[in-house]
Amino acid sequence: MVVINRPKSVAINAPRMCQPIGAIWATLGIHGSVPLIHGSQGCSTYPRNLMTRHFREPIEVAITSLHEKATIFGGAINLKLALSNIIARQHPELITVITTCLSETTGDDIYGIIKAFKSENNEHTKIVGIHTPSYVGTHVIGYDNAIKALVTQLADPKTAPNGKVNIIPGMVNPGDVLEIKHILTEMGIPGLYLTDISQTLNAPLRLPKPHFPRGGTTIQEIADCPNSLGTIPLCKTEGQGAANYLQEKYGVAAKFGDLPIGVESTETFIANLTALTGKNMPESLIDERDLLVDAIVDSSQITFGTKVAVFGDPDIVQGITRFVYELGMQPIHVMTTLEGGQFAQNMQTLATMYGAEAEKQNIIVGGDLYDLHQKIKETRVDLIIGDSKGKYISKDEGIPLIRVGFPQSDRFGYQRKSMVGFRGSLQLLDTLVNTIMDAKEP
Ligand code: SF4
Incomplete structure (x- = not known):
């Protein structure tokens, strides 16, 4: 097993995005919210471009539009003007002020300005400041910072216990959030989602169009999260900040596991729900699990030994890697762009657990798609699993790309798909198996 840390000091076709994207994503899961980027114009145009193409929904992001003057003298005037305009025109329930490389470098005190x-202005609209300096971390850290900021600044433990479980979905599809809701519904557990994009970023078209999309977590629900039975972040890197804060400050138990893809991780997720609520897996979910097990057995002759390369956000790569091990595949190259963290160690643990031939695996931490391409040229794989940026390697090498993660800018309907839970895993398994069968046809 070779662990390669940040192979070079430039990035070539890096599948990483900046912190504000994660904060915008978290904000848009709240009903009646407006994300306000405190930076220059491109810092809002670039996220909107990516998110609109992925979700196929209009993505509204406001901007303080910092220019030379504000860069030198500070952005307080721009920020205050933007807040006034948003409140006057949109009457939101919440505005998040999201910093950027520029406003972090100039050092604007966003809390003081708010x-x-x-x-x-004797203003009572909720305004939450979120620090997202994009020269460190990636979009996943931006999401984590945003959820923690929302919980820290809006939580109100004064009311009674609510009997709910806080779920922090991370940067997964609306289809994935719906699948998690399905599991909780089957178990009879009320969920409190921090935050919920299942409708706001996958909205039905019905006229008259509402001022803000239907759905999303309400501010009152966020305020209520310290009264829950526990918190489960689906993606550790994208929820541990808030989960640990709620545990330390309010004694709300935090339960961690891998992103629930495949049999074992989904069972761990359900076991965590059981530990928090005392409710066991119902017959309906046992049936769903056994359907997945049946499909794994039925397809084992096709999947066994298939060599794959997996890249993307650390929690998605970890969840997918565990799943492909369950299928008897060989994850030869695994890569995440986020530096540091537990990624390499977790990959090594998985390899040991599944008895993989350790010397055959490359673990790339903080790398880019150039690095992954070089490794694939050295050791060829049968499949690549990752986001749409992997298509260049796929085309060059003639290796099929299975699409998971964000962004999928050249596909339609991807946001409705799920890869989590027993049913989502079954959908992903079908795609994997059919792609391998297609590739093997003479
Ligand atoms: S300047 Fe920084 S915050 Fe703005 S788009 Fe670029 S990386 Fe993101």
Whole structure:
């Protein structure tokens, strides 16, 4: 097993995005919210472009539009003007002020500016400041910072226990959030989603169009999260900040596991729900699990020994890697762009657990698609699993690309798909098996 840490000091075709994207994603899962980027114009245009193509929905992101003057003298005037305009025109329930490389470098005190704005205008609209300096971390850290900021600034433990479980979905599809809701419904557990994009970023078209998309977590629900039985972040890297905060500050138990893809991780997720609520897996979910097991057995002759390369966000890569091990495949190259963290160690643990031939695996941490391409040229694989940026390697090498993760900018309907839970895993398994069968046809 070879662990390659940040192979070079430039990035070539890097499948990483900046922190504000994660914060915008988290904000858009809240009903009646407007994300306000405190930076220059491109910092809102670029996320909107990516998210609109992935979700096929209009993505509204406001911007303080910092130029030379604000860069030198500070962006307080721009930020206050933007807040006034948004409140006057859109009457939101919540505005998140999301910093950027520029406003972090100039050092604008966003909390001080928000406080001054509220007091000068006797304004009561909820405004949450989120620090997302994009020269460190990636979009997954931006999401984690955003959920923690929302919980820290909006949580209100004064009311009674609510009997709910906090679920932090991470940067997964609306289809995935719906699948998690399905599991909780089958178990009779009320969920509190921090936050919920299942409708806001996959909205039915019905006229008259509502001012804000239907659905999403309400501010009142976020305030109620310290009263829940526990918190489960589906993606550790994209929820541990808030989960640990709720545990330390309010004694709300945090339960961690891999992103629930495949049999074992989904069972762990359900076991965590059982530990928090005392409710066991019902017959309906046992049937769903056994359907997945049946499909794994039926397809084992096709999947066994298939060599794969997996890249993307650390939690998605970890969840997929565990699943492909369950299928008897060989994850030869695994890569995430996020530096540091537990990724390499977790991959080594998985390889040991599934008895993989350790010396055959490359673990790339903080790499890019150039690095992955070089490794694939050295050791060829049968499948690549990752987001749409993997299509260049796929085309060059003639290796099929199975699409998971964000962004999928050149596909339609991907946001409705799920890869989590027993049913989502079954959908993913079907895609994997059919793709391998297609590739093997003479
Ligand atoms: S300047 Fe920074 S925050 Fe803005 S788009 Fe670029 S990386 Fe993101």
